[in-house]
Amino acid sequence: MAQTQGAYYVPHGSHWPIFGSLGMLGTLGGAALWMDDFQIGKLVMAVGIALMIVMFIGWFHSVITESVAGKYNKQVDVSFRLGMIWFIFSEVMFFGAFFGALFYTRMLSIPWLGGMGHGGPTNEFLWPAFTAAWPSNGPDAIGGDFTVMSPWGIPLLNTLLLLSSGITLTIAHHALRVGHRARLLTFLGLTVVLGAIFLGFQVYEYYEAYHHYNLTLGSGIYGSTFFMLTGFHGAHVTLGAIMLCVIWARSAAGHFSRNDHFGFEAVAWYWHFVDVVWLGLFVFVYVL
Amino acid sequence: MAAVNPAIHQDTHDIHDHKPHGFLHRWLFTTNHKDIGTLYLVFSLAMFFVGGAFAMVIRAELFQPGMQLVQPEFFNEMTSMHGLVMIFGAIMPAFVGLANWMLPMMIGAPDMALPRMNNWSFWILPFAFLMLFSTMFMPGGGPQGGWTMYPPLALQGGMNVAFSIFSIHMMGISSIMGAINIIATILNMRAPGMDLLRMPVFVWSWLITAFLLIAVLPVLAGAVTMLLTDKYFGTSFFNAAGGGDPVMYQHIFWFFGHPEVYIMILPAFGIVSEVIPTFSRKPLFGYQAMVYALACIAFLSFIVWAHHMFTVGMPLGGNLFFMYGTMLIAIPTGVKIFNWVTTMWGGSLTFETPMLFACAFVILFSIGGFSGVSLALVPADFQYHDTFFVVAHFHYVLVTGAAFAIMAAVYYWLPKWSGHMYSEKWGKVHFWSSAISVNLLFFPQHFLGLAGMPRRIADYNVAFAEFNMISSIGGFWFGLTQIIFVGVIVHCVFFSRVRATGQVWEGSHGLEWTLPSPAPYHSFSEPPVITAGMLAHGDVSR
Amino acid sequence: MANPQPWDWNMPKGVSGISQRVYDLHMLGFYVCLGIGAVVFTIMFIAMFRFRKSRGAVAETWAHSTRLETVWTIIPILLLMMLAWPATRLLIDMNDVGDADLTVKVTGFQWRWHYDYVEYEKANTGVAFISSLAAESNRVRQLGSGLDPHSVKDEDYASYLLDVDNPLVLPVGVKIRFVITADDVNHAWWVPTLGWKQDAIPGIVNDAWTQIDEPGTYRGQCAELCGRDHAFMPIVIRALPKAEFEQWLASRKAGAASTAALVTGPGHRG
């Protein structure tokens, strides 16, 4: 509950937020320009991203300095925790939209196009030649024939990699709790390496898909859901890995104490979240 | 009676945090909940005028049959931008601004839980709208597919598609951060003794609203991202030929969209639940029922989204499910209406401007709710859908609902913010002029819709001429009336000589009224000691 | 009456059994709401006058009553059930598209309707045509045309924007099934006198049915935002007695070969 010891730390004004807003405008505005074939967009986007990076470094620098200076009491810590938990919840809902699209198309729109259940007239009048099946790129076979990834190759390997990375991270956390610095750094490092290998495999898988399987973003609804889900997941793994690197450096710099290491925990939660999303992907995108 | 607690307002000087000097430094970089609240409120008022100006274009073109002023594509652009600006620019930021100002004061906190992020949530917004408005000057103009952006139509837009989608992403990020901050504040920053079930209803309404925001805005982000990739990267989410379905967009959109409309009304319920007891000088009737009703409405809002899509050709079972779910919402909402009326019963009523707006809210929101229940009846909705009947419905709940509640809140808390009383006379003029004109504006739209006028049309058959003209006259009148609103605010903040007391209103209870007016820059540097009778609802934890 | 008239303020009863029932449901909903509103607002107004401070009212302190709260949870539930029952029955009947004698395929595209008489009494008809905004309305509706919308007439009806070149001719007293789709973006096919609208969605086919009771001309329009000329894609039904309809169909069949060219335009797929 809201018991305070000492004052709740309210930071001074900060120029980072508005800096970050500008960066966001540049990144997204640049991306939009680029997508509409204005080459200047690339430059704008690069500047925007640079601003965002500077902003994050500066912002976290302030936070870390304040934290190390002992300005944060327990209550501030709880605020950060709540912030991180609800941020992860918002991410869950974001993935929910794409999983929703996957379930909807697999369970409703594809069967309907194939004339099952409610879809009789649709099939009869528009797509009489189409029978429902999954994977599918629709009645017009958008993107042409493609082959799907077998779940038991790279995807299975990647599952094992991510699961082990969850375990190594937990070991690292435990090491931190008992104050075993060397073990902490080793296993944290191992986690990053496992994440990096995962990403390497995923890049390889995408390469295979595009060049040998004719499986692309444009491969009808299968390609769309496949790449959007795995792609956003991969982006989150990348982000998580970067955060792990930061945490590694902070651990090495001795920022964390046995009882007070919220930065570490936040990243760990994030990593586990990414892990769980992958399990969902493995089951619903690859296996079933 | 809520006596001013001397222990609190003396300790308003915080050793390491003075009010910053320099205009830019203060407003651009601020981490203070009051400054950020002010920024939100000013921004939202500006957007209300911009969105209102778009609405005036709509009403002017619809003044008479025949095309007089604008091309139909520009008309569609006005409709789409009006909806987007009013929802994301006017109503939502106004509520967030009120939350920023009031939550820390109502729960006895020094500030919001995450002050720096608070600044960021606000400052994303102006940039997001900059991006949205910039589309109006691009070749092909701004978005023309309605605020709902249904594909395939929305994908036919030119450059505006990517820009408006990214601007919606930014608005979403802003709202999510704001909501996270609000949840953290309410859960973590309450003064000792401020138990969950003793919190003011406005705080409760925001706790639940913030949850809704975090749950559904990411879903909107997902939906518009799929639009983006369908247009630019060859995906087939909303293309049946590739195995997708244009209707799927509508499902995902309304999974966001329906909770969104409750995001715009729950804080309004909270405000009215503060105002009515104050001016009735009587505790809110059925506090716990009010809180549970809020939660119940929020829960139901997740399972009724497809009532916006009764005509898309869902299977029978789907239509029935969503009809029953939607009808259920009338029950907790009814509890709220009845409790407000019963709060007034047996009270000692006075009708200052906030109370007038709150009473108008109860009546006019109910009327909007009644048309909502009619819309929920699927066979009848087959007739109502996409007509001006729907437009009438949602303006009753949004303008005389959400916007009126915001106005009530502004009049209610303005003395606390500024330290001065506003002009009661001009406040009442504003109220009566608004209340009369808004009915002239929106009531005839029911008739138009029933008689067969579709919405989002730039021109219409002569049979609809009379009611459209009445509606437009009401619209211009209502629009002009809002200039009075700005006048009253400006006068109160900068020119009023009448000082407000700490308690401001005779019947007001709650921590915010124990602070002096204007409230000190840092609200409660030390948690207040809560004494009996200080809270709005007395000891309600029985 | 059938088509919109000045000062019309309520839903038309329409010209089919279904549309009559839709109207009845609408009125039932209206009366329930009116009743609740009357009670609630009356109590509220009484409170506002009786318990004014200026009249010396002193505030009570009670703030809770489980009995009252139970009552006003249960009464609305009963009222809602009263509405849900007929709504459910009507919806079930509206969903039953079986046993139609005539099937018309409706395809919306920007910004016209394409009608295809797929089947009449189990036989293929081959009749199909495109229906667009009538020329006169189209002239008047141009921005700054300076022409008076009131001057546009179809016989004595002021038909501005509710008039087409080729109306959809339908028989009276026959169950007609519509299969509705679109070719480019979403549209919605809506004739208020039939009592329903149905979205026309590209790549998807929805069906609906009607049985018109009275001959006449029934007007409607596209009811889903479909771009620039969304306001300008009306629907006109000319409902004829069965015999006259058959005559009409026969005469169209004769000319069908020439219309076929039109038909294989963008409206056809698969």
Ligand code: HEA
């Ligand atoms: C603040 C916003 C808000 C609120 C609170 C509501 C509240 C409700 N809305 Fe509304 N709605 C919108 C905003 C809102 N709506 C918008 C913006 C759209 C259009 C979007 C678009 O297409 O652009 C829309 C559209 C919309 C539709 C789709 C119409 C269509 O397009 O065909 C439907 C259908 O069911 C609906 C139903 C309801 C219902 C049942 C409620 C209920 O919550 C109302 C409950 C309240 C009451 C019923 C009154 C008080 C109760 C009593 C006094 C108790 C007793 C009453 C009874 C037993 C009846 N709304």
Ligand code: HEA
């Ligand atoms: C969220 C809140 C909100 C609010 C507050 C409003 C406020 C108003 N709306 Fe709103 N409206 C929507 C949300 C809202 N609307 C939505 C979501 C849609 C659907 C969009 C879609 O279909 O996609 C819609 C659609 C919509 C339509 C239907 C358009 C169509 O179908 O084509 C109309 C038509 O009359 C309309 C009118 C108005 C008017 C006159 C006001 C007035 O209340 C505005 C009053 C305010 C002002 C006028 C500004 C202040 C004053 C000045 C600027 C001074 C100058 C004044 C004059 C020159 C007179 N709105």
Ligand code: CUA
């Ligand atoms: Cu076709 Cu609107």
Ligand SMILES: [Cu+2]
């Ligand atoms: Cu809704």
